[in-house]
Amino acid sequence: MNKNYCICMISFFFLFFLSMIFFIFMIYFIxxxxxxxxxxxxxSFSSMNIVMSILFDWMSLLFMMFVLLISSVVIYYSKSYMSSxxxxxxxxxxxxLFVFSMLMLIISPNIISILLGWDGLGLVSxxxxxYYQNIKSYNAGMLTALSNRIGDVFILMVISWMMNYGSWNYLFYMNFMKNDVEMKIIGFMIIMASITKSAQIPFSSWLPAAMAAPTPVSALVHSSTLVTAGIYLLIRFNELLIDMFFFKIxxxxxxxxxxxxxxxxxxxxxxxxxxALSTLSQLGLMMSILSxxxxxxxxxxxxxxAMFKALLFMCAGVIIHMMNDTQDIRMMGGISCYIPLTSLCMNISNMALCGIPFLAGFYSKDLVLEMVSLSSLNIFIFMLYxxxxxxxxFYSFRLTMYxxxxxxxxxxxxNLYEEDYVKLKGMIILLMMSVVSGGILMWMIFSYPYMIYLPLNLKLMVIYVSLIGCFMGYLISGMNIHSLNKLLKTYNLSNFLCLMWFLPNLSxxxxxxxxxxxxxxxxxxIDLGWGEMYSGQGMYMIMKKNTIFYNFLHMMNFKIYLFSFVFWMFIVLVMFMLN
Structure with missing residues (x-):
């Protein structure tokens, strides 16, 4: 066990140290x-070069710093969570391996090395x-792998299409691709690959299913790595895609x-x-901003x-452990009395997710919604936002109430036990980042502050919907599923809404x-039927029969020679008589 703890601590310190180095470099670059x-x-073959390219700019360095920070904290957290x-x-x-695949994807300006990271993510995920070897996990893993394979196929097709340019460094060919009508097909394939990896409709069902993984994996995979790979790829290809019709879809x-x-x-x-569904909702938000x-x-x-979602998953892991591995929120209640520090982390990450002012989520979500109000979108998209x-x-307040x-x-x-301070130390790092990262990033990423002028009603629209959502969450937290069905007056509608619009059934x-x-x-x-009969097995059977027959002939059997002697004598006699 000591050897295992050693590996945990070495990995934690190495990744944390590396993230700090990338942070310093990112400041210098920006x-x-x-x-x-x-x-x-x-x-190199026939004017085509296979090269390993690495791109360091402020975006790749900043993203790597965040991935390494979260993964180091997750590994430290796993020391306690996976102790048994x-x-x-x-x-x-x-x-x-998972972190390495993600880093490979982040620093690659070359579509072939992107495929290495992209496929690595799919395989390791x-x-x-x-990891927990049971039927539910196997089914979830197969669904995840098959859904992500669709995206991998599109990336492979992009590689073959990009041979038209003589190189796979897509960054240098954006303007050519944008002006070349035929090459818009590359843009379509990149969008398709991204929506499979980032679980957009109709490929959404694998993301909640992937919760069969251990909680530290969920904290890493569904906050900053696997699901954000598609969004990162679209950010890199944004110049090509911005005027395309597919972006509207x-x-x-x-x-x-x-x-x-x-x-x-x-x-x-x-x-x-x-x-997980909250992550899916935020991924939809990121994709729509990109569009x-x-x-x-x-x-x-x-x-x-990434920061507050990783923290949210970690808090969920502590609660599940304390609840004797029960994940049903109806079984929970009053946990703030027993694990106050974890409850504090949970509430702050939930508030950051909701966009409560001056936490991390507020800076990005408020800016997004004001840009939506400012842009010329139709009323349908505006209302969906x-x-x-x-x-x-609504769901955050309901979760808190439960x-x-x-x-x-x-x-x-x-038998409730005291809080685990190994898990808490990791969570405290992410707690601080969930509070301060929004403000710091806003100063770093945007060279000038966004100043958005809107009518008072549009400015206050975010507060209106947030308060209504809070109130509805409070009302609904006191109801069970039967009360909800009565409220909606139909079981079929609630079944449709509950099962993600039947997407799991479809996919x-x-x-x-x-x-x-x-x-x-x-x-x-075909392979074991007609194909076998007319190829491998069929040939084998024919040759086997012939071999047995020839073997029978080659055995110097007196009866065969006697029969052949009589036969030939008979033929000679017949020919003599005919003449």
Missing amino acids: MNNLVVFFEWEII ELNLNRFIMLVL YCLVI LLLLSSLTMFMAGVSANYEFDLKKII MGLPDLAFFHLLTH YISTGLTM LMVGDFNLMSVY TYGLNYFFLNFGQKLLKN
């Missing part, structure tokens, strides 16, 4: 407006989701994802799934969201099941 580009040629795990070092190695899809996840979170009773042509703002919200913001307050208020509901005899039991079933039938009827 002050001097520097971009550094390295290129290492691996192989015998193979803890294997878990840490998987997490480090599969290994982490199935993406705006609609991402707004609907934001709304759908917000509604579904209010029906959910699984603590981790509520936070409006504001990549810097999307990146800003991505970073602030504000309703989704209200829904964020967890913190009322009596403890788990069992009549229970899991529909698409994936259809293709896997179709593949099984092909294997059975």
Whole structure:
């Protein structure tokens, strides 16, 4: 066990130290407006070069600093959370592989090295989701892997299309691609790859399913790494995509994802799934900002969201441990009396998610909503934005009411233990970042402050929807699912809203099941059926029969020679008689 703890602490210090180094470099780069580009040629064939390229600019350095900081805290947290795990070092190695894949994706200006990071994320996330080896984890892992494979195929197609330019360094060809009508196909493929990785409609169902992974993995994967990979790719390709028609479709899809996840979170009773649906809602928000042509703002919200969402998952992990591995929020209540410091962290991260003033989420979300009010969007998208913001307050307040208020509901005899200070130390780092990162990033990322003039009603619109959301969350927290069904007057509607608009049925039991079933039938009827009969097995059987026959002939059997002698004599006699 000491060896495992050693690996944990070495990984934590190494990643934390590296994140601080990247932070210092990022300050230097942003002050001097520097971009550094390295290129290492691996192989060259017929004027095509396969090169390993590395791009360091303020964006990649800042993102790497955040990824390394969160992953270091998650590894430190895992020292306590996974303490009963015998193979803890294997878990840490998987997490480090995951972080390495994400860093590879962040620093790559080359589409081939992006594929390495992109595929690495998909493969390692599969290994982490199935870490607890049971049927639920296997199903969730397969759904995650198959959904992400669709995006991988699109990236492979982008690689083949980019051979038209003689190099895969996409950064140098943005203007050419933008002006070349035929090359708009690359933009479409990049958008498709991104919506699979970032779980937008219709690929949303894998994200809540991936909650089968251990909680430290959820804190890392669903805050700053796997799900944000698609958004980061779109930020890099933003110059190409900004005028495309697909971006308008993406705006609609991402707004609907934001709304759908917000509604579904209010029906959910699984603590981790509520936070996962909250992540899905925020991913929809980031995608929709990108679709409006504001990549810097999307990146800003991505970073602030990473901090408080990782903290939220960590708090959920502590609560689940204390609750004897129960994730149902109906079993919880009054936990602020038993674990006050964790409850403090949970409430602050929840408030940052809601956009309470002067916490991290406020700076990005308030700016986003004011830019939405300022832009020339239609009323449908405008309403989706504000309703989704209200829904964020709705499910956050409902969650707080279920967890913190009322009596403890788990069992009549229970053994509550003191807070784990190893987990708390990690959470305190993220708590401080959740409070201060919004203000610091706003000064660093934007060279001039945004000053947005709006009519008073539009300015106060965010406060209106937030207060309504709070009030609705308070009302709904006292109701059970039967009361909700009575409220909606129909079971079918609530079933539709609860099950993420039947997306899991479509993707899991529909698409994936259809293709896997179709593949099984092909294997059975062609590979193991007609294909076997007319190729491998068929040839084998024919040759086997002939060999047995020839073997029989070659055995010097007197009867065969006698028969052949008589036969030939008979033929000679017949020919003699005919002549």
